Structure formats: structure tokens, C-alpha cells
Amino acid sequence: MSAMGLLGIVMLFELSAFALLAFRSEGFDPLALLFALILIAVLFLQYVCMLWISKYADRFILVIANLLAAIGMIVQYRLSPDTAFKQLILYGAGLLAMFVCVAIMHKPALFQKLNWVMILGSLGLLCVLMAVGKEHGGAKNWITIARVSFQPSEFVKLALVFVSANYLTTRRSWRGYWPSAVFAIACCGLLVAERDLGAALLIALTYLILFYIATGNVRTTLIGMGAGCMGAAASYVTFDYVRARVAIWKNPWATYETSGYQIAQGLMAIASGGAWGLGLTLGSPKAIPAYNTDYIFAVICEEFGIIFGIAVIALYLVFIIRGALLALNARDRYLMLIAFGCTSLITLQSFIIIGGVIKLIPLTGITMPFVSYGGSSLIASMMLLGILEGVAMRNGEMLEDAMDAAMEECRKEERAHAG
Amino acid sequence: MRDNSKKHIKAMLALFCAMFVILCVYLVYTVHAYGTRWFTSPYNVRVQAQKSSVQAGRIADRNGALLAYTRADGERTYAANKARRRALSHVVGDSYGQTIGAESMFARYLLGFDQSVADQFVETIGGQQRVGSSVMLTVDAKLCDYAYDLMDDYWGAVVLLNYKTGEVLASVSQPTFDPNYMADYISGSRALAASAMVNRVTMGKYAPGSTFKTVTLIAALRYLPGVTEREFDCDGALVFDKSSGKYLPDISVDDSDFTSEGTATAYDRGREGAQDEPAQPETAQDIYSIVRDYHSEYHGAISLMQAYAKSCNTTFARLALEIGPKRMQQTAKSLGIGDAFLFDDLLLYSSSYIKPASQFDLAWSGVGQYKDLMTPLQMCMLTAAVANDGVMMQPRMLYQVVTRDNFVRMKQSAKAYKTILSAAEAQVLQQAMLGVVKSGTGTKAQVKGYAVGGKTGTAEISANKQVNSHAWFTGFVQDDEHPLAICVILEQAGSGSSKAAPLAGKLLKRAIELGY
């Protein structure tokens, strides 16, 4: 059941894409091939290390995550080799963070001890954001420390999953888990105040999902959703930028010169690609604003085609299904909630951004997990992958323990018979 | 509580799967439906970018007459004959993305976006300049030339369709432009009439006037049983209260106070530019609004068919009042008025029927005034559907796509858009329309030896005496060998029966002679 064959194909994909990029201008660009070799080596090492840590690691989500990251970097390299190299470095950092998470997941209870650290840390970061945050695309979501900028909202997401899982596991009634609800609402509120609507939506929905899973209390969940909808409606009425977002969702061509420009360009790019795509380097992706981050899916559809785009969506879906299976097989409740919380994060994030790009839902400013350019996004996603791998390993170990116990019973019975 | 968690997870997982499936399906659907529209948008830089590496293919009419080609030095050039260039200017479009004609709608073929890998291979190996495919349109350039000639100095649109296949055989919109000088128009060194780049055939929304009586007739047939047997009394103006719009059946007025006449506009196609006089509303009588027949010619006792043939406003206004606003709107909607069209070959704006608020508005809307708006192409499609026993065909502009070695890559086939009438209704309407041309207001559209049906229209656009009405005629030839449908509108030309109908007749005659 080795996935080595699969790895080989992924490596072939990366190699051929970069080879194509290497010959793009008149001369030969050796950096492209170097990039490919680094990616291949990193992929191989990652796979081997993960399996060395535990044979129960989930190789397929590992492959999917790395494939998505590779697609992202291929497109980044095509757009601008400098950002691609930056992305590569951040990818390395993400891998380190991933292995750290895997290590911590050896003892998941550790996260429970860090509960209050995470709560205060998240709220603190968000408040700091309010104060000194830099604006980017209308939302204040960047903090710069010593020339390094990052997005705290990405890490707050993960903190939310852990905090909610913690409270929803140990306490069974409202008196027990109200702190998690308050935390979620607080984060949401702060994010809305900072105009980061995508992250607020993500946090609200993830919390509601976890709440529903843990308690099965349909009524309260629906009340929560209702409150959320009313909040959304209120924000529509009060904030003009929300109104603007909905207006350009309905008809981006009407305001082409100003606000609808991005969506219109994205749609034109996707339509120009057609089923098979225009071909790597033969499109004009730079016409789309935010081609690096939010709209990278449109660039993929333009150059690789819609069939490829659908395959990417399918890869996300397989990742999600495997994540949910990890949650279903989890031996204890805490791990189950963590696994499903992480899965929900990836689901919601990818659905919201892809839906926004194809104009299914209004556009929000969040990134595509693994694929988009953005250090915080990539590192947080890799940490998420590490957490899921940790859950997979714990699942496997617990299964093995159970099988050991069964074996012991058999042997005991044998000895009883023999003796 | 534990057991349920697993069930909830499975439920959420199913929800997630459904969400992603919807994502995929929506992506495929939206690109399939709107992809052409987005790709051919004038804002799409990729089309322009492709021109640097691929030489655009040729555009020709259905018989091969050359309408646009790229010269050896890379210049895009149009037909040699100046009149032909102008006649087909809106159909062919321009190469600067200013108009939506064949150049942009078929850019996919002309610029080689759809070239097969094998062809690309051959071209690359041979070291040849990449050339896009050539496109043959369904129009006949000679017919367009003739229509352009007939239109003379009037602004407006003429469109001729084959009602069995939906092919557009002629489409002329005036004011025209000369595509060879598009760069000059853009830079301003050449003057151009203000709305010259609007293709009035597909994008001109006009008050349909009496041609809308066809819709009222259909509504009457559907909702007023026995209406074909009834006798109508057309003896004077219908009077409405001015402020509330309510119908006042017992009051009669002298409607000489309400007449209007006018003069034609000044557009000389020999010069560029035109003066367009804005309409000035005049204060009419303060108490009443009336609906009257053209020049107050009242018809006395007539049947429904006669009223249609003679285009009696009074009768049809009364019918509209009986039918009611909701049913009028339903009928309009079922006939495709208000549909947002997503055709691949052309960009057709929607027509509209706004539900009238007062009875006066309702009466007026029944005879094609109030806020009724129709595009000439839609009007033609409606007539074509009547002639085609109720089946409205999709209008096609693309005849076939030919590769550089004259291999026919794709030939378009006829597609039905919608069935708007039952065969029985269509029969009744065909008879009605034949009556118009045989003995009613459309006699000038007759073509010797053929049964021609149609409807005239004189659409008032202003109460101002200085502004003339639009002249409409829409009709068809009842003959399987020559399944032609036509629509003519001449802006501010006056009477439909005296100005538009003869033009239609002549064009139909020429089309039949050419074998369509």
C-alpha cells in the first residue's frame, strides 16, 4: 500500500511543468529546474519522514496537500519567479511548523493545557490588529513585526478549533461550554470590525459546525445560524462596502470601471481558458487583480483549463472526505472534534473562495488553502495538515492497541486451553 | 450523546460533498451558458493579445463574398465596395473591439483559439505564420447592399430571416460606419453620428406601435373565448380621465384637438454626423387622454380580423382593457418578450412589456405604445415563429467555419429556441397577417405571385408635432421554398404602410429572386 508510485507521478508533474517554464523565454532558465528539484526532494523527504514517525500517517492527504502547494508554486513561478522563491521558503517554514504540530499531537492533551494561552493570545492579536494593523484590500488584517508581515486571523482559526474542541469535549451542558461560544463571538466581532468578513464568516461557521457535531442540538444551531444571518443582513444595511460586494456579485459588468473589475476579469479569464486551458504562459493572467492570492483559481482555470480546475476541486473534496473519515475513526472525542474542525476549516475556506471566484457567492477576501501565495495562509494550512496527520497517527495507534488487546485475549484463552 | 456525533459528522460530510458538487456543476454551467459572452467581451485583453501571434482569418458571406480579411502587411481590411462596407458594418464589426459584430463574436475561430493540435503542429513544422480559421456568415451581401440602398437616408433597421432555420439573411442598421476608418473615428479625426456604432437590429429598443397588435391578438385568442366571432364598433376615440387613467366609456370628445404631425430628421449619409432633435412634450388637453385611430379614421362595425387588417386602435385598445394587464403581461412573457437571450452568434437585447398601472396605459400598451419596447430582431423572430407554425428558431449568424486549407471544420445547424404558439393559433395569425397585406394596411408589401403576410406599425414617439412616428413593417412569405420573415423599422419616417411596407416588399422580392 505504498504511495511511492503516486509520489513518482506527482514528481513527474512538477518536473514537466517546470521544464516547460524553463524554456519560456529565448534562453534556458536553470532556476526553474532547480526549483523543481527542490520541490521533489522536499516532497520525498517529507513523505519518508512522516512515515518514519509513524506508519499510520495518512499519506494521501499529504500527497494532496503537497500537490496543491506545488500547483500554487508552479503558477507563482509562471507569474513571477521571485514570489515563487519566497513561497518556497515559506513552504519550508510551513513544513517545519507541520512537523512541530505532529510532535505536539503525540500528546494532544497538551493543547488542552494551552487553552487559555490560545484564547488570550488570539484575542490579544486581534486587538493588536485593530490598533496597528495594516490595511490590505480594504481589510485590516496584516501585522508587521521587524519586516515580517503575517495575518493573525489564519492562526486564530486554528486556535478556535482547539478551544472549541476543548470545551465541547469536557463539558456537556451550556454552563460548561459557554466560554467557547463567547470566544467565537468575540473573534467574529473583532474581525468584522476590522472588515475581514471572510475570516469572520469562516470562524462563525466552523464554530457552529463543531457545536452541532458535539451537541446535536439542532435548535440552538439554527438559532445561531439565524443570528448570524441577521448579523449579515444588518451589516448589509449598515456597511456600504458589504452592499458594494453584493452589488458586484450580482452584476460585475455594470460597475466594470471600478468595483466590478476584478470579478469581470476573473470570469473572462475562466471563459477564455475553456475546457482545456490556453496553455501555461499563453494566457494573460496579470490582467486579473489579486492574481497571486484570491484569484489564483481563475489563473489556474485560464491556463490549465476547466477540467483541471474541476480536478483541483475534486482534490479538495478527497482531502475533506479523508479528514472527515479521520474524525469518524477517532478513538476519543477530543481528537474527533479537532479533526473535524480542521476539516471544516479547509472545506469552508476553499468553498468560499472558489465560489466567490466563479460568482456563485459574493467574493470575500480569503485565500485558497495551500495554493495561494501568502505565508500565514500556507503555514497555517501546513499546521492543519500536521494536526490531521497527528490524529491519523493516534487513530492508528489506538487501533493497534485494540488489536493487541484482542490478541492478548486470544493467547490467554489458548494458554487456558493448553494448561 | 457520543453515538449521535458520528451521525452528525456523516450528515455534515454529506453536506460538504453536496456543496462541492454544486461548485463543480455551477462552474461547468456558467461557463457553458455565459462563456461566449464573457470571452467576446470588449474588455477581454486576451483576444487582442492573440492578434500579435495569430493572423485573423477571413470573414465572408454565405456565398463566399469577401467581407473582411487581413492583408499581407497585417492591416485588417474590409470589403472593397464602400456601400457594401457600410451596409455590413454592424454585421461584420470592427477590429478595435468597439462594436459587437462577427469580428468579436467569432474571435474564437478567427484567431485560432479553437485550432486543433494537429493543425497547429503542421503550421509550426512548416514555419508558417499562424492563421485563424475563416468564417462564413449566413447573410447574403447582395441582399444587404439592396436593403442599405432602399433605406436611403432613414435611420433604422432591416432584418431578414429564414424562418425554418433561423439564419439571418440580411441585417442592416443605419446610421452606419466605415470599418476601414475605425482608427480615425476613435482618434476623432473623422466625425461619426452619435449612435452609429449601435446595431439597431439587435440593440435598438423601439416602441412597436401597431405591430404589437399581434401580441394583443394572441392574448385575445387565448383569454377571450369567441372573440373571432364578435363584432366591434369602431366609431370614435376612447376617452380616459387624465389624472387617474380610468376609462370613461360614456364620454366622447372632438379628437381634432389631439392630432400631431411632423417632419423627417436631417441625416445625410453623404456627410458624416447628424442632427438629432430631442422631442419636446407639449401640453395636451388637461382633463382627458384619448386613444384614437390614425388620423381619426374610424371604421364602424368590423370583425376582429378586419380590425387587425386595418389596424384599428380603438378595437385593440378595447381588447386590451378586456384582457387586463396581468394577462397581457403573461402573453408577452410567453412570446419571449422580456427573455434575456444568450445566443452564441449575436448579442440580442431583451424587449420589454411593462405592466401598465392605469387603464389608459393599458389601452395604449395594447396598441404598442406606453412603455412597450421591442427590438427589430425580436419582432422578426416573432413573425417568423407565426410563419413557422409557432416554433421560434434561434437566430444564427454563423454559416460555417473553414480552415486555411478549405476544410469545413464546423457547419451550424438549426436550433429551435422556444415554441411560443400552438399550431392552431399560428394558423389563425397567419390568416390575419395575410389579410393585412392582401386588403389592409400592408398592401404595399405585396410580392407578385406569392402570399405575403405581415403587420404595419406607426409608432408615436412624442406628442410633439415636430417629431414624426417610427414606421414599422414585419412580415413573412408563406411558401416552403422561400421561408422568409422580415422586419423593417424606419425611424421617424411616418406611416408604416407607406414607408416601411414597400421597402419590405421590394426586399422580399429580391430575396426570392436570389433563391432564398
Next chain:
Amino acid sequence: MPQAVYAFVVSLMRYFFIAIIVYILVRIVYHSLREYGELRRVKHWLSDGYAKYIEFLPPYADEEGGFVLVRSNLIGRSPRCDIFIDDHSLKRRHALLYERKGEEYIRPRRKASLWINGERPPKRTASLTDGDLVRLGNVTFLFKLRRAPLEAYDEQG
């Protein structure tokens, strides 16, 4: 590379990329389904009280008892194997024990010795049944697939 040729190669590669990613997707789905099926089977067995394990005979029988078989297990002399025995008659990686569709198979590496119940198996890969005596080099173990009538494997963690 001249621009036209490059454009042509890129056009060709479009289909290649699409084929690769679809293949990767299909392969992942296929393997996932297989893995899911096997996991379900394992849990089924456990809930019925079955256990699948091997017991080494002296001199390698140890106090711990048996080795439970989960997924695939590599047996050999190298410490990196899942089950490692420090005996010189074994190769560094001697044989692989794995499960396919409910059956347990053993597949020795090339030229690695394998005896099942005293005989050489006809094909390189052999299936094992409960009670088989397997000999690799000088190391012998019993393959057991037994059932205990006691508590079923419960889902509580």
C-alpha cells in the same frame, strides 16, 4: 526555443497536465476506497473478537508474546522493519506480510528463503491460514487468526 514551437509544445502539454492530474485523482480515490474497505473489515473482525498475529517459536519467542498484524508489516534484520529479528539468516528486509481483501499474504524478497509448513510455496507470494508454520531462514513463527469469545472490541476510547 523559437516562440512558435514553444507555443505548440505548451498547447500539447495542456492535455498532458490534465491527464496527469486526473490520473492522480483517480488513483488516490481508488487507493482510499481500498483502504477504507480494509479498515472496515478490520473493525468488523475486532468487534467479533478476532485477532490476527504471529508468534515466534524459540529461540525468538519472547515474553511479550505475539506481534499483531496491522496493515503491512516488514520482517527482517534491519531495525527499520516493523518486526525485526537480529538473526543472520535473515536478510535486512526479508519479507512483507500484508493483507488484501481479507486474506493475509506473505511475500519474500528476491532470493529470500520462505518455507510454509515445511514446503516451499509454488509462487513467490503465498497466502497464510490460521495455524501455518512459517520459516524464514532460521526463524520460525506461527500465523494465528483466532477468536476470543470475550468482550467485543468496543468503540469507546
